[in-house]
Amino acid sequence: MATLELGVLVSGNGSNLQAILDAVRSKQLDARIRLVVSNREQAYALERARAAGVSAVVCSHRGMPSREAYDEKLVSMLRDAGVEYVVLAGFMRILSPLFVRAFQGRVLNIHPALLPSFPGVNALGQALAHGVKVTGVTVHWVDDGVDTGPIIAQRAVPVLPGDDEASLGARVHAVEHELYVEVLRDLSEGQIPGPSAPKAG
Numbered sequence: 001m002a003t004l005e006l007g008v009l010v011s012g013n014g015s016n017l018q019a020i021l022d023a024v025r026s027k028q029l030d031a032r033i034r035l036v037v038s039n040r041e042q043a044y045a046l047e048r049a050r051a052a053g054v055s056a057v058v059c060s061h062r063g064m065p066s067r068e069a070y071d072e073k074l075v076s077m078l079r080d081a082g083v084e085y086v087v088l089a090g091f092m093r094i095l096s097p098l099f100v101r102a103f104q105g106r107v108l109n110i111h112p113a114l115l116p117s118f119p120g121v122n123a124l125g126q127a128l129a130h131g132v133k134v135t136g137v138t139v140h141w142v143d144d145g146v147d148t149g150p151i152i153a154q155r156a157v158p159v160l161p162g163d164d165e166a167s168l169g170a171r172v173h174a175v176e177h178e179l180y181v182e183v184l185r186d187l188s189e190g191q192i193p194g195p196s197a198p199k200a201g
């Protein structure tokens with residue numbers, strides 16, 4: 001329906017970014033990646049973006065006076081680039097309410113577990129430590145909490161006997177790449193309603 005104007009925030013490897021870049025290139029996804037921003041200079045995701053001809057910049061949080069000051073800078077970079085939806089793809093920072101309000105209802109995240117189970121860091125390790133037999137992937141809208149926003153889509157991944165973080169992580173990642181692209185495609189086709197407005201009071 002409408003071309004999505006995306007900004008992607010990353011901190012690391014960027015395999016989810018790669019899946020989105022590939023889907024855009026092969027026209028499976030009607031989107032333009034306006035800007036990729038990493039808070040870490042060494043993030044391989046930056047190379048992936050540049051190799052695809054997409055603008056990629058480092059915005060380091062080091063030396064910033066506050067979380068809000070950093071987030072304000074991020075907001076203005078993304079707005080200046082014409083970003084409509086912000087896609088978190090392994091961005092290892094918690095966004096402040098200031099950022100969430102600036103892109104109200106237009107920030108998505110992917111998490112390697114079936115939320116509300118195992119939020120926060122090391123979701124794979126948490127799942128293995130609990131001995132769950134099924135874990136998975138969640139794509140959700142971002143709100144002010146950590147991995148607490150309204151769920152858009154989930155997909156299960158079985159935990160197999162003998163799994164460790166590497167083997168489970170490989171299967172979870174493969175599912176992430178499919179699910180993120182599917183959700184973005186549905187969004188571009190107008191099939192995903194925005195998150196409901198926060199309750200007053």
Ligand code: GRF
Binds near residue numbers: 110112
């Ligand atoms: C993914 O597992 C994602 O769910 C989590 O961070 C990881 C990022 O991986 N939020 P990559 O950088 O996209 O390879």
